[in-house]
Amino acid sequence: MALLEVENLSIGYNTKGGYLKAVEGVSFALEEGQSLGFVGESGCGKTTIGMALMGLLPSNGSITQGRILFEGEDLLEISEKKMRQIRWGKIAMIFQAAMNALNPVQRVVDQIAEAIMTHSPAVGKRGAIEQVKDLFQIVGIPQERMRDYPHQYSGGMKQRAIIAMALACRPKLIIADEPTTALDVIVQDQILEETKNLQREFNIGMIFISHDISIVADVSHDIGIMYAGQLVEYGAREEVFESPVHPYTKALLSSYPTITGDRSLLQPIPGETPNLIYPPDGCRFCDRCPGAKPGCGEESPVWVDVSPGHKTLCYHC
Amino acid sequence: MDNQPNPILQIEDIRKVYKTKGSVLGGPGTDVVALDRISLEIYKGEIFGLVGESGSGKTTVGRLIVSLEKANQGEIFLDDVEITGLKGRALKGFRRRVQMIFQDPYQSLNPQRSVYDTISEPLAVHAIGNPETRQELVEEAMKSVGLSPPGDFLHRYPHRLSGGQRQRVAIARAMVLRPQFVIADEPTSMLDASISAQIFNILLEMRENLSVTILFITHSLAAARYLCDRIAVIYRGNLMEIGPGEEIIRSPRHPYTQALIDAIPKFGHSGEIKRYGTLLGTEREGTNGLCCAFFPRCKVASETRCGEERPRLNECSPLHSVACHYAEEGFEL
Ligand SMILES: Nc1ncnc2c1ncn2[C@@H]1O[C@H](COP(=O)(O)OP(=O)(O)OP(=O)(O)O)[C@@H](O)[C@H]1O
Ligand SMILES: Nc1ncnc2c1ncn2[C@@H]1O[C@H](COP(=O)(O)OP(=O)(O)OP(=O)(O)O)[C@@H](O)[C@H]1O
Ligand SMILES: [Mg+2]
Numbered sequence: 254m255a256l257l258e259v260e261n262l263s264i265g266y267n268t269k270g271g272y273l274k275a276v277e278g279v280s281f282a283l284e285e286g287q288s289l290g291f292v293g294e295s296g297c298g299k300t301t302i303g304m305a306l307m308g309l310l311p312s313n314g315s316i317t318q319g320r321i322l323f324e325g326e327d328l329l330e331i332s333e334k335k336m337r338q339i340r341w342g343k344i345a346m347i348f349q350a351a352m353n354a355l356n357p358v359q360r361v362v363d364q365i366a367e368a369i370m371t372h373s374p375a376v377g378k379r380g381a382i383e384q385v386k387d388l389f390q391i392v393g394i395p396q397e398r399m400r401d402y403p404h405q406y407s408g409g410m411k412q413r414a415i416i417a418m419a420l421a422c423r424p425k426l427i428i429a430d431e432p433t434t435a436l437d438v439i440v441q442d443q444i445l446e447e448t449k450n451l452q453r454e455f456n457i458g459m460i461f462i463s464h465d466i467s468i469v470a471d472v473s474h475d476i477g478i479m480y481a482g483q484l485v486e487y488g489a490r491e492e493v494f495e496s497p498v499h500p501y502t503k504a505l506l507s508s509y510p511t512i513t514g515d516r517s518l519l520q521p522i523p524g525e526t527p528n529l530i531y532p533p534d535g536c537r538f539c540d541r542c543p544g545a546k547p548g549c550g551e552e553s554p555v556w557v558d559v560s561p562g563h564k565t566l567c568y569h570c
Numbered sequence: 571m572d573n574q575p576n577p578i579l580q581i582e583d584i585r586k587v588y589k590t591k592g593s594v595l596g597g598p599g600t601d602v603v604a605l606d607r608i609s610l611e612i613y614k615g616e617i618f619g620l621v622g623e624s625g626s627g628k629t630t631v632g633r634l635i636v637s638l639e640k641a642n643q644g645e646i647f648l649d650d651v652e653i654t655g656l657k658g659r660a661l662k663g664f665r666r667r668v669q670m671i672f673q674d675p676y677q678s679l680n681p682q683r684s685v686y687d688t689i690s691e692p693l694a695v696h697a698i699g700n701p702e703t704r705q706e707l708v709e710e711a712m713k714s715v716g717l718s719p720p721g722d723f724l725h726r727y728p729h730r731l732s733g734g735q736r737q738r739v740a741i742a743r744a745m746v747l748r749p750q751f752v753i754a755d756e757p758t759s760m761l762d763a764s765i766s767a768q769i770f771n772i773l774l775e776m777r778e779n780l781s782v783t784i785l786f787i788t789h790s791l792a793a794a795r796y797l798c799d800r801i802a803v804i805y806r807g808n809l810m811e812i813g814p815g816e817e818i819i820r821s822p823r824h825p826y827t828q829a830l831i832d833a834i835p836k837f838g839h840s841g842e843i844k845r846y847g848t849l850l851g852t853e854r855e856g857t858n859g860l861c862c863a864f865f866p867r868c869k870v871a872s873e874t875r876c877g878e879e880r881p882r883l884n885e886c887s888p889l890h891s892v893a894c895h896y897a898e899e900g901f902e903l
């Protein structure tokens with residue numbers, strides 16, 4: 254049984270302008286101890302999926318269809334009480350705006366110790382602080398900085414404290430929403446390396462959400478490329494990066510600055526992402542697609558298998 | 571740029587120390603040396619990249635330049651005027667000419683203020699224009715960062731904007747006063763590639779059309795390479811290497827710069843991921859204050875030279891300087 258199975262999930266938000274379809278028909282599965290990366294443009298629905306898995310959608314958000322099976326149980330069917338045990342205990346999330354998630358008037362060590370004690374009161378304050386020490390070692394913050402307040406940390410240190418917080422209750426699944434974006438490459442490299450080790454050691458399933466392909470490429474077994482609320486390509490990392498098929502995936506891969514090769518002008522993808530209140534008929538990338546064919550703007554694309562496990566939402570590529 | 575570089579900003583021998591709380595065991599508070607006697611010049615009209623890892627002091631440089639923070643030692647000159655002593659009208663004029671775009675668009679925008687309120691606020695603070703001309707200036711700034719048509723965004727609040735849109739609002743707010751000097755502190759670290767590429771291109775256009783000088787703070791050498799004429803690499807508050815961007819990337823002279831380059835997962839258009847060996851060693855003890863700042867992690871360092879004497883910044887080729895005892899003879903992996 255997969256740790257997590259998401260089937261045909263659609264999520265939207267009530268807004269002044271109408272119902273915004275943030276996520277449409279997304280399906281994926283994650284085995285225990287495996288990792289999955291979601292990459293896509295700002296606003297494509299990555300955080301929304303994470304929040305739905307945590308049962309933390311804002312009050313104007315709602316799930317219109319689909320199932321979220323975690324250890325075989327549909328999270329959309331269980332009570333809030335049960336969900337509260339799963340949240341942070343079994344599924345933890347590193348939030349995108351994590352740098353602000355720390356309480357500014359409480360010492361970092363106390364915040365993390367509190368999180369540990371909430372879920373395992375038996376540990377006691379002393380035990381919890383011992384665990385925080387270990388966690389700090391794992392994420393690489395010097396112990397003498399434990400008693401600092403969050404504002405005394407640099408951006409990167411705050412991010413590491415947040416990662417320590419997510420690890421605190423030994424969850425089965427961690428959703429990491431832009432976990433290392435504010436970090437330099439060496440620290441990022443170390444944190445991702447540590448995360449991989451922890452994942453292996455404790456058999457944690459990970460979902461990495463990032464706009465930074467290189468992070469996702471580094472840590473994920475499978476990759477999902479998202480565009481305007483839909484998955485458009487899905488497959489093993491090597492497949493998706495080495496033989497991308499969807500025109501959006503290709504465009505995305507070539508809009509990164511690199512340190513190798515020529516320094517050529519970056520080509521942002523022309524045009525705008527579609528309005529998600531009135532999403533276009535047919536393929537959502539059609540307007541911006543260099544390979545669009547007549548008909549792409551009318552008929553909804555269907556999933557096409559490229560090779561075993563590698564599929565794309567486009568029948569022209 | 572002309573051949574004769576013309577400095578707009580000079581940082582001279584800046585040192586900044588922060589105090590922190592003591593350890594759990596009740597030890598004394600420690601001092602964090604955020605910047606350790608840094609000197610550099612930024613030329614008029616260039617995009618200057620300041621690259622370094624988390625906690626290296628990049629944001630501190632920015633905060634010192636916009637006087638959000640005071641240095642413990644050293645001086646900063648804008649157009650040959652020392653800025654720390656500025657008061658009254660001179661200070662206000664300075665604040666108008668120098669703007670900072672912050673790292674985190676989620677934190678830097680006030681959630682209670684609409685896009686219009688946010689971008690027009692600096693105009694109100696500096697009593698520029700009347701309500702009508704202000705609206706025009708705001709719309710112009712919005713168009714320059716691709717928030718168009720402005721009418722679609724003017725009355726929105728930050729929670730209804732995507733990360734990329736928020737950062738564009740922050741840039742428009744910085745640009746609305748037509749500053750001479752802008753500090754962009756990791757302006758795209760929260761944004762995806764295509765939007766980053768747009769923002770990079772917006773910064774390039776701003777430099778072109780509005781003749782603004784930009785200090786671009788980043789942890790990404792790839793981004794710095796794309797945008798910057800010159801790049802400075804700092805490590806734990808020390809300037810390690812400074813020079814023309816392409817030269818720094820292609821022939822780094824400092825082992826730390828080389829280590830930074832090596833840590834980037836490299837995948838080109840073919841999508842393959844490569845990793846190189848690194849000049850990072852395991853941490854070892856260094857005599858603080860005496861040794862090279864990178865000595866504790868440097869694989870090529872020697873105990874006798876690097877462990878006991880901090881290298882000075884020396885010119886190794888025109889416009890390219892490096893602080894490493896091994897810069898001249900070179901090093902091998
Ligand atoms: N609380 C909300 N109310 C209304 N619309 C929302 C809300 N939160 C998100 N949205 C909209 O839903 C869509 C998906 O947003 P989401 O935050 O999931 O995107 P994302 O992929 O995480 O983007 P980013 O990379 O910028 O973080 C966007 O169009 C966004 O504007
Ligand atoms: N208010 C403060 N009190 C104590 N220490 C501070 C304070 N602000 C910064 N520091 C310390 O000064 C050093 C430099 O911090 P700074 O924010 O300039 O780093 P940075 O290079 O911008 O890092 P990042 O890439 O993580 O944003 C860090 O060690 C940080 O912990
Ligand atoms: Mg998000």
Ligand SMILES: [Mg+2]
Binds near residue numbers: 628629630
């Ligand atoms: Mg910073």
